[in-house]
Amino acid sequence: MALARLKAAFPWIQTPLVVGAPMRLIATVPLTIEICRAGGIGFLGAGSDTSTLESDLRTIHAQFIERPPPNASSLATNTLPIGVGFLNWGANLEAAVSAVSKFPPAAVWFFAPRSTNDLIVWTTKIREATAGRTQIWVQVGTVTNAVEVTRACRPEFLVVQGTDAGGHGLQQGASIIPLLPEVSDAISILEVPEEEKPILVAAGGIMEGRGAAAALTLGAQGVVLGTRFLASHEANIADGYRNEVLRASDGGKTTMRTSVYDRLRGTTDWPPGYNARGVLNRSWTDAENGMDWEENKKLYEDSVRMGDKGWGLEGRMTTYAGTGVGLVKEVKKAGEIVEEVRSGAREILQRAARSLA
Amino acid sequence: MALARLKAAFPWIQTPLVVGAPMRLIATVPLTIEICRAGGIGFLGAGSDTSTLESDLRTIHAQFIERPPPNASSLATNTLPIGVGFLNWGANLEAAVSAVSKFPPAAVWFFAPRSTNDLIVWTTKIREATAGRTQIWVQVGTVTNAVEVTRACRPEFLVVQGTDAGGHGLQQGASIIPLLPEVSDAISILEVPEEEKPILVAAGGIMEGRGAAAALTLGAQGVVLGTRFLASHEANIADGYRNEVLRASDGGKTTMRTSVYDRLRGTTDWPPGYNARGVLNRSWTDAENGMDWEENKKLYEDSVRMGDKGWGLEGRMTTYAGTGVGLVKEVKKAGEIVEEVRSGAREILQRAARSLA
Known part of the structure; x- marks a missing residue:
């Protein structure tokens, strides 16, 4: 039916x-x-x-x-x-x-x-x-x-x-x-x-x-x-973002539900109870290690100006993706x-x- | 094969x-x-x-x-x-x-x-x-x-x-x-x-x-x-534990991966990187609200002496269970x-x- x-x-x-x-x-x-x-x-x-x-x-x-x-x-x-x-x-x-x-x-x-x-x-x-x-x-x-x-x-x-x-x-x-x-x-x-x-x-x-x-x-x-x-x-989608999706694997380990990326991007008006899953990168590691928030945000803004090079494990641009990201291998x-x-x-x-x- | x-x-x-x-x-x-x-x-x-x-x-x-x-x-x-x-x-x-x-x-x-x-x-x-x-x-x-x-x-x-x-x-x-x-x-x-x-x-x-x-x-x-x-x-399994498994539902919301229960029970020698999923109860809520750890532990120990009545939403005994707990309806x-x-x-x-x- x-x-x-x-x-x-x-x-x-x-x-x-x-x-x-x-x-x-x-x-x-x-x-x-x-x-x-x-x-x-x-x-x-x-x-x-x-x-x-x-x-x-x-x-x-x-x-x-x-x-x-x-x-x-x-x-x-x-x-x-x-x-x-x-x-x-x-x-x-x-x-x-x-x-x-x-x-x-x-x-x-x-x-x-x-x-x-x-x-x-x-x-x-x-x-x-x-x-x-x-x-x-x-x-x-x-x-x-x-x-x-x-x-x-x-x-x-x-x-x-x-x-x-x-x-x-x-x-x-x-x-x-x-x-x-x-x-x-x-x-x-x-x-x-x-x-x-x-x-x-x-x-x-x-x-x-x-x-x-x-x-x-x-x-x-x-x-x-x-x-x-x-x-x-x-x-x-930017090439840098897409490439990071293709690169990332083992998403249970390499992605996280977090509010870090929303805060960096200024997307702070979601109702309570929500956050977003993204691939872990430098912004996240720095936040985890207690970096001052204004500094982290400034570094994020610098990375925005780098274009596609701003993504990646050592990058700061956000790669929202699910835990299955490792199953995505080609465009x-x-x-x-x-x-x-x-x-x-x-x-x-x-x-x-x-x-x- | x-x-x-x-x-x-x-x-x-x-x-x-x-x-x-x-x-x-x-x-x-x-x-x-x-x-x-x-x-x-x-x-x-x-x-x-x-x-x-x-x-x-x-x-x-x-x-x-x-x-x-x-x-x-x-x-x-x-x-x-x-x-x-x-x-x-x-x-x-x-x-x-x-x-x-x-x-x-x-x-x-x-x-x-x-x-x-x-x-x-x-x-x-x-x-x-x-x-x-x-x-x-x-x-x-x-x-x-x-x-x-x-x-x-x-x-x-x-x-x-x-x-x-x-x-x-x-x-x-x-x-x-x-x-x-x-x-x-x-x-x-x-x-x-x-x-x-x-x-x-x-x-x-x-x-x-x-x-x-x-x-x-x-x-x-x-x-x-x-x-x-x-x-x-x-x-x-204790009746109190089993009854709590039968009661709990919507486990994505009502269970959590946490180290709170391990700490209360004194099970602290697991290698790094592990914790345990259990049904949220009073111990967890109190820990979340910042209760002094010694006090939380004392209350836990009191609840151990209550036997089966120590479990439940307002109880403090640990109910380890998975997110699918709501699908368990009968013994x-x-x-x-x-x-x-x-x-x-x-x-x-x-x-x-x-x-x-």
Whole structure:
């Protein structure tokens, strides 16, 4: 049934569903479009800044008119075959509503509101603006929050993020190994009609077919990749950042959830309880060793002027990435990544089932 | 091929392989035996104390003579159909060698040596003592360590532990979602003959069929459960502890990797880099709020005298448990847990493969 709902809402997708995370500044128009053309769902990373959203959606609309995605003929939902991700604590609601009412995306993804009440307002306003055509996805990181959000907003989807994820997420958490099954069980007993229960999508540490197959066995109907798409041709990313993603390995040891990078970058207005995972570098080591904060910040600002050379183990530029960063070995086209993950997951599940038969 | 090696070394097992973690003080003779009788591998938690090991092995030997495990007739390896877990930093090597030479177990599990050199000594001595009949399992938590240990000791098995695990493990790490695939890839390219490469077994956050199925897709040939067996009839555990395991939920939020509990309990001789995951309680909150350490310790000692009432959210007794604690809902026989996980994993993988066919 979940599969039928997926196909109805996103007629262009192929399964298992592969989703591109709405990475702020990185998941811009090209990455979003290429993921969708390959039968995935690319989320445009509007984030906390809606200033270019309307023009971005206009561009996407024009590009799809020029070259429609494979199953465009079945776009019965009359929406743009993409998603848009918002950081609710910072995004401007009026601008968001205005843009999506002109170009309704197939889905919006909400993350990190200041309160559940804010999330209710966003959900209501977006549903009004698109006459319910746009599916509401809400990212959660705990069982408690999954239940609370489902009761309050009745989203069509929950993005269940485990603590392996790169970039922003909860300071403290579990991986999807226990989190997805527990969320799934908690939702299954909720007093909500079966057909209105959210579909679960998994995020955090998924890099390729194996992680994707695992997420599907844990109860997800689709998988979200962020870090992996940093090494795609279509990502809007500095070479220095991308090279560091390719270099780093053993991410459990070489990445950390920390607020150091946010503080250096001046990104200090996230709600309490969040921080971000990044590859450890010189800024982090210096902070750990007690370097005066103003000095660390000054050194960071110097490194910004170095461009691509500012990244690396001895560098100071931030490399947000997940614990699976060591599984990212080469730069590929985003569409190839989508196809590889999808066929990889399929093959692994079929092989595993055969080996137990 | 891995499957053939598994079956040759442990002829009584059924697949997918379910393993009971060598939980110190908890995985004693009854739990170890029951897991093996159900076709899993139970590891006796010798830990850092070998004083009762020989008598425990003698008891197990006698019990198996009285009532052999199902496939006893095929016990061609001439070993006790169980495993024994050692904490190398604290266990007495001579006592261990003496005991296992009298009653060679099918496997030993090494964890947390003070150095790789110590691990080499343990591996060599145990192999000598049992003429190579006992399979060497080594627990690792990073890709780097997996490669190092494989090169140095050529263990037959690596237990790859993700950060969701309860009790002791690395302070910092990844979950098995990215860790297992990356370890698997790193081992696959090592300059070691194919048939001597270690078989991978997964630990950390696996509670039931879903997590087990996920681990198998990630590259594991078997799954280790610790927290789940706390709620078995055969675990040697206080009622207060077990009740707290049944009560706790949403473990990403309600458990933490910390050294607070070790310090309170006086378990301070672990090598650097390790701590332990437990359910948050009053001791932890007080420590977090800056309570004087001597006072916190005194309150802890008072709670020890309260017995089972010392556990709980407002209690101070330690509840070591993994992030998946919320998936543990009832006390079962250990053998039923083994069977449930095994058939659950099988069913989930077959269903997932069918849904993608």
